[in-house]
Every structure is written in C-alpha cells, then in structure tokens.
Amino acid sequence: MVLQPDVMTMNKDKRIEIFTRLRNENPNPETELEYTSPYELLVAVTLSAQATDVSVNKATRKLFPVANTPAQILALGEEGLKEYIKTIGLFNSKAKNVVKMAELLLERHGGEVPKTRDELVALPGVGRKTANVVLNTAFRQPAMAVDTHIFRVSNRTKIAPGKNVDEVEARLMRLVPKEFLMDAHHWLILHGRYTCVARKPKCGSCIIEDLCEFKQKTSD
Structure with missing residues (x-):
C-alpha cells in the first residue's frame, strides 16, 4: 500500500512517550478472550x-471443555456447535465457518x-484482522x-x-517504535475499549491526555 505523507501524524518523541506510559500502566497486556491454545484463540x-468478548467467553466456557480441537469440533458438527454459540450474533454462519x-x-x-497470514486467511471465516490477532497473540509475531x-x-x-483500517494498520506497523510493536495492539484496543470510548472519551482520566492531539477533549 502506498501511503500519503504523514502530514497529520504526531512526532516520534510523542509516540514513544505514549507507548511508554501505556506499557508502564500495563506491562504484560493480554487479550480479554479466554483461550488455552492457538486453536481455541482462533x-x-x-x-x-x-460480538463482545464477554459474550464469546460465556459461550466458549461451555464449548471448549466439550470440543476444543478441530477433530472434536468436526465431530460436533454445525447443529451441535450452534447449541453452544446460539447466544452470539450471526451464530449460523459462524457455526458453518468454524466447522469448515x-x-x-x-x-x-x-x-x-x-x-x-496467507494460510490463515485461506480458512473460512478468517479475515486479515482475525489472522493478525492469532499471529500476534498466539504466536508472538x-x-x-x-x-x-x-x-x-x-x-x-x-x-x-488513516482513512480506512488498511491505512491505519500500515502506518502503525511503520510508526510504532519497535520496542513497543509486539504489544501495541493490546494497549491500543484496551485504551479504546475503556478510556478513549466512542461517544465520550474519558479524557480527564486518560494517562496520555497531554500528548493526545484530539481537539475536542472532554472532562470526566
């Protein structure tokens, strides 16, 4: 992907300080999805x-003790799998993809x-985002x-x-300092989930508020 010049990105020193603070607050970030193997994570x-991680965890807590390998999921079949994941959105298509x-x-x-990544995205129901989660979280790439x-x-x-997820991914991979790159995905998603929330970001309690270049900051 060819990116436009980074005229709107912050300077390198700010990025380093942002990720330093995020790391100091949470030195060993982890996904909130519950898993014990690369296949369970996939x-x-x-x-x-x-769907939310909470809803997925509720379903997999019952599913994985019964079926947590490809052979066991295949033996369970689509209809059997649906019984465990029917509380999750789009469960019909997800059951079909997971069995296939x-x-x-x-x-x-x-x-x-x-x-x-190429082998992962060739699997049913696995897009680039899912593949990247597995590569980063399960295999530490x-x-x-x-x-x-x-x-x-x-x-x-x-x-x-960036204007779309591909642009943002490419910029993050290039601009996040190497020492932070392995865990940057987790720090950013957790920051967005709990602090920099969609409707009204919690700027008043944000540890990077003074470095953030968002102009419509809020107080909380």
Missing part, C-alpha cells in the same frame, strides 16, 4: 466478529493452526489487528491516522 476470535475451518485444518495442516477501537484511537490521537 475459534474465539472468529466467533467475536460483531476445522475440516480444512485437519486436511491441510494436520490439525494445527498455521503460523502465516509483530502484527496489528485494527478493529474499531484501534482505528478510533489511532485517528483521534494522531498516532497513526
């Missing part, structure tokens, strides 16, 4: 599309979750899964503004 992230994904993992990858929270925070703060 399934959980696939189920989380247009299990089949392909067994056929092509020996039941193991692949460790490359530098990757940036830009969701609505990260997109909002990146544009509001001017850390890495």
Whole structure:
C-alpha cells in the first residue's frame, strides 16, 4: 500500500512517550478472550466478529471443555456447535465457518493452526484482522489487528491516522517504535475499549491526555 505523507501524524518523541506510559500502566497486556491454545484463540476470535468478548467467553466456557480441537469440533458438527454459540450474533454462519475451518485444518495442516497470514486467511471465516490477532497473540509475531477501537484511537490521537483500517494498520506497523510493536495492539484496543470510548472519551482520566492531539477533549 502506498501511503500519503504523514502530514497529520504526531512526532516520534510523542509516540514513544505514549507507548511508554501505556506499557508502564500495563506491562504484560493480554487479550480479554479466554483461550488455552492457538486453536481455541482462533475459534474465539472468529466467533467475536460483531460480538463482545464477554459474550464469546460465556459461550466458549461451555464449548471448549466439550470440543476444543478441530477433530472434536468436526465431530460436533454445525447443529451441535450452534447449541453452544446460539447466544452470539450471526451464530449460523459462524457455526458453518468454524466447522469448515476445522475440516480444512485437519486436511491441510494436520490439525494445527498455521503460523502465516496467507494460510490463515485461506480458512473460512478468517479475515486479515482475525489472522493478525492469532499471529500476534498466539504466536508472538509483530502484527496489528485494527478493529474499531484501534482505528478510533489511532485517528483521534494522531498516532497513526488513516482513512480506512488498511491505512491505519500500515502506518502503525511503520510508526510504532519497535520496542513497543509486539504489544501495541493490546494497549491500543484496551485504551479504546475503556478510556478513549466512542461517544465520550474519558479524557480527564486518560494517562496520555497531554500528548493526545484530539481537539475536542472532554472532562470526566
């Protein structure tokens, strides 16, 4: 992707200070999805599309003790899987994708979750964002899964503004200092989820308020 010059991004020193503060506050950030293996994470992230982590965790707490491998999910089948995930939005299409994904993992990858983006996005129900979450969280590869929270925070703060998620991802991968890149995805999503929220950001209690370049700051 060819990006326009970064005329609207903040300077490097500010970015370093922002991520330093985020790291100091939360040295070992983790996803809020519950999982114990790369496959459980892949399934959980696939189920989380247009759903909350809380709702996914409630479903997988019952599902994973029964079926948490591709072979077990395939044996469960679509109808069986639906019974566990029917409280999650779009559960019909998600059940179909997760079962087909299990089949392909067994056929092509020996039941193991692949460790490359191209192989991951070739699986049913797995887009670039889902693949990036798995690469970063399960396999500790530098990757940036830009969701609505990260997109909002990146544009509001001017850390890495972009017109779409692809632009924001490309800028973040290039502009986030290397020492912070591995965990930047988690810091940004948590910041967007709990502080830099959509309707009224909690600027008054934000640890990076003085560095953020958002002009319509609020008090709380």
